[in-house]
Amino acid sequence: MTKTKVHSFTPAFGLANKHFQTVYSSLFAKNLNLSFEIKKFHTSDGDFVNTYWSQTNKQTTNTSLVVLFHGLAGNYTSPYIQGNVQALNNAGFDAVVMHFRGCDGEENLLPRSYHSGETGDALEFLQSIKKQNKYKTIFCLGFSLGANMLLKLLGELKENSLIDAAVAVSPPLELDTCANEINKGISRYYQYRLVKDLNLALYKKFSKHDMKSLLKITQEDIKNIKTFWEFDEAYTAPIHGFDSAQDYYTKCSSRQFLKDIQTPTLIIHSKDDPFMSPKILPSEEELSTCVILELHEKGGHVGFVGGSILRPEYYLEKRVVEFFKSC
Numbered sequence: 001m002t003k004t005k006v007h008s009f010t011p012a013f014g015l016a017n018k019h020f021q022t023v024y025s026s027l028f029a030k031n032l033n034l035s036f037e038i039k040k041f042h043t044s045d046g047d048f049v050n051t052y053w054s055q056t057n058k059q060t061t062n063t064s065l066v067v068l069f070h071g072l073a074g075n076y077t078s079p080y081i082q083g084n085v086q087a088l089n090n091a092g093f094d095a096v097v098m099h100f101r102g103c104d105g106e107e108n109l110l111p112r113s114y115h116s117g118e119t120g121d122a123l124e125f126l127q128s129i130k131k132q133n134k135y136k137t138i139f140c141l142g143f144s145l146g147a148n149m150l151l152k153l154l155g156e157l158k159e160n161s162l163i164d165a166a167v168a169v170s171p172p173l174e175l176d177t178c179a180n181e182i183n184k185g186i187s188r189y190y191q192y193r194l195v196k197d198l199n200l201a202l203y204k205k206f207s208k209h210d211m212k213s214l215l216k217i218t219q220e221d222i223k224n225i226k227t228f229w230e231f232d233e234a235y236t237a238p239i240h241g242f243d244s245a246q247d248y249y250t251k252c253s254s255r256q257f258l259k260d261i262q263t264p265t266l267i268i269h270s271k272d273d274p275f276m277s278p279k280i281l282p283s284e285e286e287l288s289t290c291v292i293l294e295l296h297e298k299g300g301h302v303g304f305v306g307g308s309i310l311r312p313e314y315y316l317e318k319r320v321v322e323f324f325k326s327c
Helices: 018-028 079-090 120-132 145-160 175-181 185-208 219-224 228-239 245-252 254-260 315-326
Strands: 004-007 037-042 048-054 064-069 094-098 137-143 165-169 265-270 291-296 305-307 312-314
Touching: 018 079, 018 305, 018 312, 037 120, 048 120, 064 079, 064 120, 064 145, 079 094, 079 137, 079 315, 094 120, 120 137, 120 145, 137 145, 145 165, 145 254, 145 265, 165 315, 175 228, 175 245, 185 219, 185 228, 228 245, 265 315, 312 315
Parallel strands: 004 291, 064 094, 064 137, 137 165, 165 265, 265 291
Antiparallel strands: 037 048, 048 094, 305 312
C-alpha cells in the first residue's frame, strides 16, 4: 500500500486561493464558547504549562482521550483548536489542549519558552496521563509547530510511544526551508504577525529576568527583529542551547524523524501551503510503514475549508474524527 495518498479536497466556492483558505477561519469562524477545566501541569525544571480539558461527560468515565498541540502563538481560543475540540467531544472523545509555555496568556516562570522541537514538556505530560491509567486509548493531534513537535517526539520514542495514534496537520517538516518561504511575497504578512507576537513575549521577559546575561541583544534591540531567522538567532537558539538558528532548524525539523515513527500516524498537508514549499515533502522511502501522508492540491495552512462561504465545512474536523475512530 502506498504511504502517500493524493486526495481531492474541494475548497468552498470563492475560497480556492491558498491565502483565503489560511485566514478564513480566523476571520469568520463562530465563537463556540467552549467550557474548559484549566489544570496547571508542573514541569520537571520548575516551570509549568496550562492544560485545558474538555470532557464529554464528567459523570462517566470515557475511554478515549485526544491531546491537542496548537501552532505557533496559538492557544485554546484558536478557531482550529475550538472546532476540533467540539468535533471530538461530539464524537465521544475527551480532549485536552496542552499549551506550550506562556501561550494561554499566563507567562511562564523561566527565561526559556518553547520551540518547534521542544518535546520534553509533551513527553512529561503524556507520561503523567499514562500513569493515571484513566484512558484505554490516547491519541494526539498537532497543528503546524505543534505537528512538527509531535512528529519529532514520535520519532524519538520509536516503539516506546505512549499513544495509540496521531494526526499531524500542516507540519513544517524542514524548518529552515519554511523560514525562507514565509519571508517571500504575501507570506511575509504571516511572518510579520507571528514575529510581532513573539517579540512582545520576549520583551516582557526582559522585565522579569536578567536576559542581558543570557542573550546578545538588549530589550531595545527587539524592535529590529523582523524575521523568524532573526528571532531564532537572537532568542530561540541561545536560550534553548543551540549554536545558531541553523543548528536549531537542522536538529528540530521533523522530516528526519519520520522513518523512525512506530505509531499509526496521519500527516495532512496541502501543496499550496503558503508557509511552506513542495521541497519539504518527504519521499515514500522517508516514511515508516506506520506513517501515511495525505496530500491535497489545495487547503492552505491549517485551512481545508469546504462547503460554502456562508456555510463552511471544516474538512479537518471530520477527517481527524474518522481517523481516530478507525484506530
